Amino acid sequence: MVRWVCWFLVVLFGLNGVVMMLQPYPWYLAVPGVIETGAFNDHFVRDIGATYLACAIGMAFGARDLGRHAGAVTVAASFQGVHALIHLVTPFCGKAVPWPLLARDVPGIFLPTLLSIWIAVVALRLSAKEA
Numbered sequence: 001m002v003r004w005v006c007w008f009l010v011v012l013f014g015l016n017g018v019v020m021m022l023q024p025y026p027w028y029l030a031v032p033g034v035i036e037t038g039a040f041n042d043h044f045v046r047d048i049g050a051t052y053l054a055c056a057i058g059m060a061f062g063a064r065d066l067g068r069h070a071g072a073v074t075v076a077a078s079f080q081g082v083h084a085l086i087h088l089v090t091p092f093c094g095k096a097v098p099w100p101l102l103a104r105d106v107p108g109i110f111l112p113t114l115l116s117i118w119i120a121v122v123a124l125r126l127s128a129k130e131a
Contacts, residue, residue: 002066002119002122003063003066005115005118005119006059006060006062006063006066006073006119007059007060007063008115009055009056009059009076009112009115009116009119010056010059010060010063011056012112013052013053013055013056013059013076013112014052014053014056016049016052017049017050017051017052017053017054017055017056018049018053019049020045020046020048020049020052021046021049021050021053024040024042024045024046024049025040025042025045027045027049028040028045031108032104032108033101033104033105051079054075054076054079055076055079055080055116056076057072058072058073058075058076059072059073059076059116059119061073062076062119062123066119066122066123066126067123067126067127067129067130068127068130069123070120070123070124070126070127073116073119073120073123074120074123074124076116076120077113077116077117077119077120078120080112080113080116080117081113081116081117083109083113084105084109084110084113087102087105087109087110088102088110
């Protein structure tokens with residue numbers, strides 16, 4: 001099951017990264033809540049897209065051999081975790097009620113992050129057993 005979740009995240013992160021790199025403005029318009037974060041910045045969207053591609057690559061290494069590539073999976077999960085923390089804290093910094101914003105981010109931010117962290121924990125445990 002872990003391997004299938006890994007491959008699911010490879011596809012999710014990879015597709016998101018590719019769209020961000022190749023079609024940053026349509027991505028900016030299509031993803032719920034992005035417009036509310038500020039003005040469109042082509043370079044910034046592409047930078048984050050590159051990070052998503054790196055996460056996909058790290059997860060792909062993990063999907064092939066989780067214990068051997070625990071470091072790559074952990075780095076991918078680390079980015080996802082910090083990114084999720086930003087999405088967790090930011091709604092409380094404005095005047096709006098935070099709960100709708102948090103609910104909006106569950107499927108696209110929080111769930112993939114929790115899955116990434118779970119995979120990283122499994123990978124680190126496997127790596128420790130192999131050492």
